[in-house]
Amino acid sequence: MSEPTGAEDAPPALNAAQDALFLDFDGCLVEIAPRPDAIIIPKELGKTLTRLSERLGGALAIVSGRSLPELETYLAGFDGPMVGSHGAESRGLGQEAVRPEGLADLQQAMEDFCAENGLLYEPKSLGGGLHYRAKPELQLLTERFAAELTTRFPGFEVQLAKMAVELRPGGVSKDRALEMLSHIAPFTGRRPVYAGDDVTDEPALAWAEAHGGFGVKVGDGATAASHRLAAPAQVRTWLAAALEDC
Numbered sequence: 001m002s003e004p005t006g007a008e009d010a011p012p013a014l015n016a017a018q019d020a021l022f023l024d025f026d027g028c029l030v031e032i033a034p035r036p037d038a039i040i041i042p043k044e045l046g047k048t049l050t051r052l053s054e055r056l057g058g059a060l061a062i063v064s065g066r067s068l069p070e071l072e073t074y075l076a077g078f079d080g081p082m083v084g085s086h087g088a089e090s091r092g093l094g095q096e097a098v099r100p101e102g103l104a105d106l107q108q109a110m111e112d113f114c115a116e117n118g119l120l121y122e123p124k125s126l127g128g129g130l131h132y133r134a135k136p137e138l139q140l141l142t143e144r145f146a147a148e149l150t151t152r153f154p155g156f157e158v159q160l161a162k163m164a165v166e167l168r169p170g171g172v173s174k175d176r177a178l179e180m181l182s183h184i185a186p187f188t189g190r191r192p193v194y195a196g197d198d199v200t201d202e203p204a205l206a207w208a209e210a211h212g213g214f215g216v217k218v219g220d221g222a223t224a225a226s227h228r229l230a231a232p233a234q235v236r237t238w239l240a241a242a243l244e245d246c
């Protein structure tokens with residue numbers, strides 16, 4: 001943590017009566033793995049989230065770039081609201097999924113590109129991911145290919161992520177997801193607290209800071225958040241402490 005970001009303070013304890021908690025998944029609740037399907041889910045994570053949600057009057061939501069079905073699998077035991085695919089789909093919020101034209105063709109093109117270049121293709125329910133972690137020298141090629149896809153499939157946008165380039169439906173983002181959630185009970189009127197680790201989380205961290213709450217940046221890197229935790233293990237400790245204190 002050598003960068004002078006001004007976001008070095010650990011977050012304060014959660015206030016069960018006042019806070020709404022929004023949590024990213026990968027790199028926030030669980031450690032990033034070499035492959036997206038190789039993450040290790042801590043035992044009881046889903047149940048812990050359920051208990052915390054109960055303490056917060058239901059004002060806890062997962063906000064992730066992952067597909068909703070994956071989140072539901074990984075967080076079995078948590079039945080609360082979830083926003084997946086960067087905001088394009090959700091559970092328990094009465095929102096219709098954003099499903100642009102050409103999804104199947106886009107996914108086929110992505111899969112072919114990965115097969116040709118030895119990259120890992122991550123299928124997602126409303127887009128996909130091109131992972132160059134195993135071949136970082138192909139970052140530029142991958143980013144160019146993704147940009148080309150958005151001209152062929154104008155309903156989709158490029159989303160840069162950690163060692164990956166994603167295509168997701170246009171017009172969605174995590175800060176827009178928070179804006180949407182803030183108008184839905186029981187989130188309405190509560191102080192927004194958002195925790196996330198990636199560039200995709202920065203708009204949401206900034207949104208929480210700008211709306212009377214605060215952001216918690218997980219890991220290194222410049223951020224709009226006023227607080228920081230080193231790694232998912234520290235996030236889980238912070239959440240566990242909230243369960244005892246609330």
Ligand SMILES: [Mg+2]
Nearest residue numbers: 024026027198
């Ligand atoms: Mg993340």
